[in-house]
Amino acid sequence: MESAITELDHLQIPLQKIQDATDNFSDKNIIGKGGFGKVYRGKLKHHGKMIKISARRLDRKSLNGDIEFWTEVSTLSTLSVLMEDHHYFTVKMIGFCDEKGEKIVVNHHCRKGSLSQYISDPLTLDVNQRLSIAAKVCSGIFNIRTKLKGDYIIHRNINSCTILLDEKWEPRLSGFEYCIKQSKERLNQVVNSEVIGTQGYLDSAVGKYGGVNHKSDIYSIGVVLFELLCGRKAFQENVLLVPLVKFHYENGTMNDIIHPDIWNQMNPRSFKCFSEVAYSCLQEDPTRRPEIEKLYNQLEKANLLQEEKDEMHEIPPIFENLLDISSPNLWKVKNWEHLKIELTHIHSIPPSPLEYYARSYKNNYHHTFKQEIEYYDKQNVFFIEQQNIDKLPKRRHHVAAKLLVYKEDVFLSEIKALYGCRHPNIQSFLGFYHNGDKMMLFYDYVSNKRLYDILDDGNLTWEKRLKICIDIAHGLDYLHNEMENEKMVIHGDLNSKKIELDDNFGAKIVGFEISVTKHKNQNDDSLQMNGDIKETYYMDPEYVKTNKLKRESDVYSFGVIMFEIMCGIPCFMVEHEDGKENEGMSSLVRRWCDEGIIKEKLASGIKEENYISNLFLKKGPNKNSLNTFMDITCKCLAKSQNQRPGIKLIIKKLQQSLSFHVSQ
Structure with a gap:
C-alpha cells in the first residue's frame, strides 16, 4: 500500500x-452527505486555471474509511489516465489530500448534481435524456472494462x-x-465480500452466494433503469421499486406505475426494448x-427507436395506400395466383402504435411486423393449385408480414x-x-x-446451443440438397439476426431477400447475390475476392454463427488485439485455437465452473463435445471454399458433439 x-x-x-477553495468547509458549500462524509463545492486554482x-x-x-479512501483515489487515478484520450462517463479526479488527519478526494464539479434529484421530474429530465443517460452509463462501464488491461x-x-x-x-x-x-x-468467479450498498439496489444474490461478481453491478443498473423509466426512486415511502416493477x-x-408524462413521451417500441432489457438485469x-455489452447495445437500440417516435405514432402512409384496392392489379408473378392474398383477408391493419410496433423491425429491403390474416389452412397452402380455392375452409392466422416498396x-x-x-x-x-x-x-x-x-x-445451455446449430444445419441441408x-x-x-427461435x-432460417435460386446442375461460377450484404463479418472471404457464390459461402456464414453461439457474443463485438483489428474471423478463430485460448472465450453461461458459486459446478460442455464443435467450426471458417466441409458432414459432427455432451 505504501509504494502505491x-x-x-x-x-x-x-x-x-x-x-x-471551500471557504474553510463552510456549511453553505455542502452539496451532499453520505456514509463517506460530506461533499463540498468550491473553486480551486489548478494548473493556472x-x-x-x-x-x-x-x-x-x-x-473506518482509510481503505475506502485509498481505493477511490487509486481507482480514479487509473480512470483519469484512461480518460486522457477518451470519454468514459466517469467522474474525473483532480487530486486528493492526506494531511493532518484529513482525507479528501477532489473531483471536477458536476454542476447538475446527482441523477437522484431528477428521477421524479419528467419535465426537467425528459424521456430522451433518460434513455441517453442510461446508455452512456453502460457505455462508460463497458469502455472501462475494454481498456483496463488484465483487470475488471x-x-x-x-x-x-x-x-x-x-x-x-x-x-x-x-x-x-x-x-x-x-x-x-x-x-x-465470486469475490468473497461483505454486503455493501444502498437499500433498494442490493443484489440478493450477494448474500446468497457470499460475494459479488460483475453481474452484481448489472442488477444495480437494472434498478436505475427502472427508476428512469417509472419516475420512481428505488426506495420511496417505504416501498421497494424492484418487487413493484x-x-x-x-x-x-x-x-400503472410509470409517471404519465414519461409514458406519454415513450415510443412503444423503445419502451418494449428498454423494459425488456431492464427486467433481464x-x-x-x-x-x-x-x-454489459448486450445491455449497452439494447439501450442504444432503445435510443434509436425513441428517435423515430413522431413517425411511429402514426400509421405509415403506405398502409393508407394499400387500402386503396380500386387500382388495377399489376402483379406479374405467374403460376402463383393461388398464393395471392387479397386485402379483404388482411385483418388488424395496425389500430395502435403499440400493437403495430410490438413485432416490427426495418432493414434496407423491408419492414416486417406481426399481422393477422384470414386464409386457408397453412398446412395445405402448397397443395391447392388444382382445387377450387374459394371452396376451401379459411381461418385466421397470426403471420409475419413483410412490406416492400x-x-x-x-x-x-x-x-x-x-x-x-x-x-x-425454414420459415414457412x-x-x-x-x-x-x-x-x-x-x-x-x-x-x-x-x-x-x-x-x-x-x-441458453450448451445442449440448447448445440440443438440450435443442428436445426440450422438441417435447414441448410434442405436448401442445398433436398428441395x-x-x-x-x-x-x-x-x-444470427436471420435465425428466429420458437x-x-x-431454430428457423428467415430473411431470403438476396438469396439465389438455381437448378442443382447449374454451374456455380456465374452466380451472384441479388443485393448487397450488410453483415460483412459473416461474408465468405472467397466470394469477396472472386464474386463466385457457392453453397460453401453459406457454410462460412454458418461457421461464424457457430462461433457466436460458442462465445455468446455477436462476432463484431469480439475484442481484437492491438494491430489486428482487421483480422478476419477465419484467422482469429484459428489463432485462438493455436494459442490454446479459445476455451477462455466461451459464453459465461456455459463455462464448466459455475460463476455464481465456487462450491458448485455447472454441467458445462464435455471436453470431447467442445473439441468436436470447435474443430468443425474452424473447418467451416476455412478461407478457401473447397476446404470447407459439406453440410451433411457438419450435421454428423454436431450430432456427435451433442452425443458426447448428453452422455457425460
Whole structure:
C-alpha cells in the first residue's frame, strides 16, 4: 500500500488550498452527505486555471474509511489516465489530500448534481435524456472494462445518487470507494465480500452466494433503469421499486406505475426494448442477466427507436395506400395466383402504435411486423393449385408480414426461394399481396426471439446451443440438397439476426431477400447475390475476392454463427488485439485455437465452473463435445471454399458433439 501511495504523490493537494477553495468547509458549500462524509463545492486554482470542484471529505469521527479512501483515489487515478484520450462517463479526479488527519478526494464539479434529484421530474429530465443517460452509463462501464488491461472493476454501489450529471446533462459515474478490482481471468468467479450498498439496489444474490461478481453491478443498473423509466426512486415511502416493477412487468401493467408524462413521451417500441432489457438485469440468477455489452447495445437500440417516435405514432402512409384496392392489379408473378392474398383477408391493419410496433423491425429491403390474416389452412397452402380455392375452409392466422416498396427483385427472390419449401427449420411462406409498387409477403409467425438477441442468455445451455446449430444445419441441408424439383437455394446473407427461435428454442432460417435460386446442375461460377450484404463479418472471404457464390459461402456464414453461439457474443463485438483489428474471423478463430485460448472465450453461461458459486459446478460442455464443435467450426471458417466441409458432414459432427455432451 505504501509504494502505491508514493506513486500518487503527484496528485496530492495541500490542505490549505482545499480550505481556501471551500471557504474553510463552510456549511453553505455542502452539496451532499453520505456514509463517506460530506461533499463540498468550491473553486480551486489548478494548473493556472480556476476550476469548480467537489471535495469529498472523510468524516474524521469515523473509525473506518482509510481503505475506502485509498481505493477511490487509486481507482480514479487509473480512470483519469484512461480518460486522457477518451470519454468514459466517469467522474474525473483532480487530486486528493492526506494531511493532518484529513482525507479528501477532489473531483471536477458536476454542476447538475446527482441523477437522484431528477428521477421524479419528467419535465426537467425528459424521456430522451433518460434513455441517453442510461446508455452512456453502460457505455462508460463497458469502455472501462475494454481498456483496463488484465483487470475488471466491480463498482458495488451503483445507484442514482452515485451517477452525477454535468452542465450538459452528461452522466458521470462516481462513488468508487467500495469497488473491487478483479482479474479478467477470474471474471466469472465470486469475490468473497461483505454486503455493501444502498437499500433498494442490493443484489440478493450477494448474500446468497457470499460475494459479488460483475453481474452484481448489472442488477444495480437494472434498478436505475427502472427508476428512469417509472419516475420512481428505488426506495420511496417505504416501498421497494424492484418487487413493484417485477409484478407489473410480468402482468403487462407497467403503465400503472410509470409517471404519465414519461409514458406519454415513450415510443412503444423503445419502451418494449428498454423494459425488456431492464427486467433481464433483475433476474435472481445472475447467469440470466445480460453482459454489459448486450445491455449497452439494447439501450442504444432503445435510443434509436425513441428517435423515430413522431413517425411511429402514426400509421405509415403506405398502409393508407394499400387500402386503396380500386387500382388495377399489376402483379406479374405467374403460376402463383393461388398464393395471392387479397386485402379483404388482411385483418388488424395496425389500430395502435403499440400493437403495430410490438413485432416490427426495418432493414434496407423491408419492414416486417406481426399481422393477422384470414386464409386457408397453412398446412395445405402448397397443395391447392388444382382445387377450387374459394371452396376451401379459411381461418385466421397470426403471420409475419413483410412490406416492400419498389423492391420487386427482392419480392421475386423470396417467392422463388420459398415457394414449395416445406421444412421445420425454414420459415414457412404463406402468400403475397402485390399491387403496383406495393408488395407484401406473408410467413408463418415464429416468435419475438432472434438468435442474435439471446446469444449471452444464461438460460441458453450448451445442449440448447448445440440443438440450435443442428436445426440450422438441417435447414441448410434442405436448401442445398433436398428441395423438390432439383431446386437449390443459397441464402447468401446468413447471420444470427436471420435465425428466429420458437418458444422451445427450435431454430428457423428467415430473411431470403438476396438469396439465389438455381437448378442443382447449374454451374456455380456465374452466380451472384441479388443485393448487397450488410453483415460483412459473416461474408465468405472467397466470394469477396472472386464474386463466385457457392453453397460453401453459406457454410462460412454458418461457421461464424457457430462461433457466436460458442462465445455468446455477436462476432463484431469480439475484442481484437492491438494491430489486428482487421483480422478476419477465419484467422482469429484459428489463432485462438493455436494459442490454446479459445476455451477462455466461451459464453459465461456455459463455462464448466459455475460463476455464481465456487462450491458448485455447472454441467458445462464435455471436453470431447467442445473439441468436436470447435474443430468443425474452424473447418467451416476455412478461407478457401473447397476446404470447407459439406453440410451433411457438419450435421454428423454436431450430432456427435451433442452425443458426447448428453452422455457425460
